[in-house]
Amino acid sequence: MADLLSGIRVLDLTTVLAGPFAAYHLGLMGADVIKIEVPLVGDMAREFGENETLRAAHMGPSFVAQNSGKRSVTLNLKDAEGALVFERLLKSADVLLENMRPGVLARLGFSPERIADINPCIVYCALSGFGQTGPLSSRPAYDQIIQGFSGIASVTGSSEPVRVGFPVCDTMGGYVAAMAINAGLVKSSRTGRGSYLDVSMLESALTAMSWIISEHLISNRPAMRHGNDNAASSPSGTFQASDGPINIATNTEVQFGALCTVIDRRDLLEDPRFVTRSERKKFRRELSAEIDSALQARSAEQWEELLAEVSVPAGRLLNVEQALNQDQIRERGLVHDLVMDLPGQPVVQVLGSGVHVDGETLAPSSSPPRLGQHTEEILIELGYSAEDIAALRERQAI
Secondary structure, eight states: OOSTTTTOEEEEEOOTTHHHHHHHHHHHTTOEEEEEEOTTTOOGGGGOSSOHHHHHTTOOHHHHHHHTTOEEEEOOTTSHHHHHHHHHHHHHOSEEEEOSOTTHHHHTTOOHHHHHHHOTTOEEEEEESSOSSSTTTTSOOOHHHHHHHHTTGGGSSSSSOOOOSSOHHHHHHHHHHHHHHHHHHHHHHHHSOOEEEEEEHHHHHHHHTHHHHHHHHTSOOOOOOOTTSOTTSSSEEEEEETTEEEEEEOOSHHHHHHHHHHTTOGGGGTOTTSSSHHHHHHTHHHHHHHHHHHHTTSOHHHHHHHHHHTTOOEEEOOOHHHHHHSHHHHHHTOEEEEEEEETTEEEEEEEOOSOEETTEEOOOSSOOOOTTTTHHHHHHHTTOOHHHHHHHHHTTOO
């Protein structure tokens, strides 16, 4: 864990993926992240995943992956005393992150205006599928729904629309929220005034499609599916070596020349169909067939090495296990061990951050919390006595 956000307290009032993902990365950068969960229920992600041991302990893999390093407090916002605890938490915090449906927190008595009155410096980020306003704002949204609404599925695959194989809209929304929160913290530190941030997963997904969107908006070209081919250049896409597929990207004339030299097909440089960038795109299928034929001489790994020597981007198509076990990832320390102290599951592994700070990888500071594990600890920090805490438990406010 780095100290970039040391001293910053984040209230994480989110569930499942996009919000917890954002808060997790703030925690990796040093923030004190307090996860606020519904008593007895908690984040539904605690029940997600295929590991039965973890699920039985309400620590499902999906929860573990995004909540390590956080502290958990259970709180009933529908109870008057629980609401007062939340108000005290707000006064102590620098950031509030929530992903309820628009208007829910306001109906519980905590509108953006009231939150700003309670803590004028707080950075309040509301992360939702469609944003806080607009005709779709009240609809529920999961990642696959946003992939459809954003057009991502429409440009993925070869013939029919296909969803991306991981929740890209959730994680993109989480990254955008974390970026916005950090910007809000800079403003707050300089001016003493907080911000209300409205982050839409749909809009985040659309902005991530920048090149495709720009072709539509600026060049007036309809977005199309190209499968494994790079629409912007040729030869650029997935090709077949003797033992399987390999990705090769040539975006410049120099790279195309280097590729033809390495595969011993310099004759392609003189072929009138392939002389210019535009001609190579026009005759993409024919050029790819010629390259596939030449690539049969060696394995994908051998071509990868040979092409790297001449600065042509190339790489095998790895599965997830291979990707995690490659030397590049191991040396950079992206995967971290966490002690769980559960029967049959003493240790789990989670990912850190793609950011290194001062040469160090970012790792979670602790294992993911049990539901409500830190409730008493946090209430004591807020000034509650043992008697106060007992009374709150009696009325099921915590």
